[in-house]
Amino acid sequence: MSYLPKPDFNPALFSSLKGYSAASFKRDLVAGIVVGIVALPLAIAFGIASGVAPSVGLVTAIIGGFIVSALGGNSVQIGGPTGAFIVIVYNIIAMYGLTGLAIATFMAGCILVLMGLCHLGTVIKFIPYPIVVGFTAGIALTIFSTQMPDFFGLDIQEGVPAGFIAKWGVYFRHFADMSPLTLGVGLVTLILIIVTPKLSHKLPGVLTAIVLVTLAVWLLKEYCGIEGITTIGDRFGSMSTSLPMPHAIGFNLESMNLLLPSAFTIAMLGAIESLLSATVADGVTGGRTNCNTELIGQGVANVVVPLFGGIPVTGAIARTMTNITNGGRTPVAGIVHAVVLLLIALFAMPLINLVPMSCLAAVLIVVSYNMSGWRTIVGMAGNPKGDIWVMLVTFLLTVIFDLTIAIEIGMLLAVVVFLRRVTENTTVRMYGRQLDAADGTDMSTHEVLDLAQGVSVYEIDGPFFFGAATKFDEMVRLAPHDTPRVRIIRMRKVPFIDSTGLHNLQLLIESSQREGIQIVLSGVQDNVRDTLEKSHILQLIGKANICSHISAAVVVANKLAESKSAKQD
Numbered sequence: 001m002s003y004l005p006k007p008d009f010n011p012a013l014f015s016s017l018k019g020y021s022a023a024s025f026k027r028d029l030v031a032g033i034v035v036g037i038v039a040l041p042l043a044i045a046f047g048i049a050s051g052v053a054p055s056v057g058l059v060t061a062i063i064g065g066f067i068v069s070a071l072g073g074n075s076v077q078i079g080g081p082t083g084a085f086i087v088i089v090y091n092i093i094a095m096y097g098l099t100g101l102a103i104a105t106f107m108a109g110c111i112l113v114l115m116g117l118c119h120l121g122t123v124i125k126f127i128p129y130p131i132v133v134g135f136t137a138g139i140a141l142t143i144f145s146t147q148m149p150d151f152f153g154l155d156i157q158e159g160v161p162a163g164f165i166a167k168w169g170v171y172f173r174h175f176a177d178m179s180p181l182t183l184g185v186g187l188v189t190l191i192l193i194i195v196t197p198k199l200s201h202k203l204p205g206v207l208t209a210i211v212l213v214t215l216a217v218w219l220l221k222e223y224c225g226i227e228g229i230t231t232i233g234d235r236f237g238s239m240s241t242s243l244p245m246p247h248a249i250g251f252n253l254e255s256m257n258l259l260l261p262s263a264f265t266i267a268m269l270g271a272i273e274s275l276l277s278a279t280v281a282d283g284v285t286g287g288r289t290n291c292n293t294e295l296i297g298q299g300v301a302n303v304v305v306p307l308f309g310g311i312p313v314t315g316a317i318a319r320t321m322t323n324i325t326n327g328g329r330t331p332v333a334g335i336v337h338a339v340v341l342l343l344i345a346l347f348a349m350p351l352i353n354l355v356p357m358s359c360l361a362a363v364l365i366v367v368s369y370n371m372s373g374w375r376t377i378v379g380m381a382g383n384p385k386g387d388i389w390v391m392l393v394t395f396l397l398t399v400i401f402d403l404t405i406a407i408e409i410g411m412l413l414a415v416v417v418f419l420r421r422v423t424e425n426t427t428v429r430m431y432g433r434q435l436d437a438a439d440g441t442d443m444s445t446h447e448v449l450d451l452a453q454g455v456s457v458y459e460i461d462g463p464f465f466f467g468a469a470t471k472f473d474e475m476v477r478l479a480p481h482d483t484p485r486v487r488i489i490r491m492r493k494v495p496f497i498d499s500t501g502l503h504n505l506q507l508l509i510e511s512s513q514r515e516g517i518q519i520v521l522s523g524v525q526d527n528v529r530d531t532l533e534k535s536h537i538l539q540l541i542g543k544a545n546i547c548s549h550i551s552a553a554v555v556v557a558n559k560l561a562e563s564k565s566a567k568q569d
Contacts, residue, residue, distance in 0.1 A: 032336025
């Protein structure tokens, strides 16, 4: 007996190759080359910001990008390292080292594959939007904060604290010692990144800025004797021009237990970001992502990448949109992008060593600004207060503590807000001596039903779960007594009932029967009836007291009330 559903694994590459033409390859080739060039500085910058060597970011983009395109469920998705992972990767390395990062990334890949096999791809899309906005903005602010030493050329000998507040305290003490040359390089890079796209949409602003600034810094060093501008080569030494060989990861049960929460956060973040990117891409291209296949492809990428020393991989919205705008329509473009990065790694690594660190800091400042989504946050001002609180708490926890805590508590708050709204929308109504059977329906014919002395009617409108069950229980107990002889519970608008609702209903029935009060159910939907039957509540009430319509329920209740009244007389 199989407990897993049939695997939903249909890579977009296979279907895209049917009827593939030379014209399609030409479009994908151009798009892949452009995306590869755009991805180069981002991969290096994300690697450095995550606390690893720049070559690690490049290796991640090459291997991860290739696998995501080859096995993913979206035709135009571009995978690689992204800014969203910087904070959590940096924290994992600080606490558990590179081996801990490899274990966490590998486990995250396994979780993603399992999620895809269990058909959870569509479920991930239901992550509340305020949480996504909150942790994305929090990550953006954290990335921005980490770039201050390189952007301003701060010489912080005692090291930079991990905490956000402590970190800025150290910055303010050292801003007076900033390097004007380093700051100048960073500012020029920022200006070029902003201005270049306005001059020509064909020129990638990031790459153009890095090339021009790097060339200018090299000329200043070689011919003007100007020193003091730290480059990638100065910080990390000469990087290898060959890809690393795969190596074993030192798994042990203790490390896996410690790193499981981080692995889960990586998996959830990767799933959210990749499916969000895929959804945006589908809206532009008119395509349709196989979400389960996408999760499996992302999972395989995160299983393989740490074997080569890489960092987590996910779908990158900016690079995916660059792919689309330059004509890419099949996964071939993503594969070409990986090949372009591979050729750069093999033949142009010495040139990368010349890139100034302040130049990369400027790139990441722009990335953090674009990630912040401040316009979205301002636009949420008119949203319900619960959503705003969920967003703000997630944002603050991401900045002050870490992403794992932020997502966990953010999800908990979102669930509480949701349950509160559902509870508020579940109403309980009590009728007097008459009720209209057509009330709350589209029926034009009204049927007024008279209730006998001793009959009370309660109608539950909405899900009968734990919050609403408590509300119903309180209303019944606080109802003005003349003690009724029969209680009708009208359930026509109850779509489901949970275990707390069942428990409270059973207690009400048993306590009513002890007091000599009969319970009659009216309008029970089929799925709710099945639940009541499995819990033996129907047997407790008696099938004769379960009616399909309020008219029949009133007839039954009136007869029972009159019978009880006659016996008392």
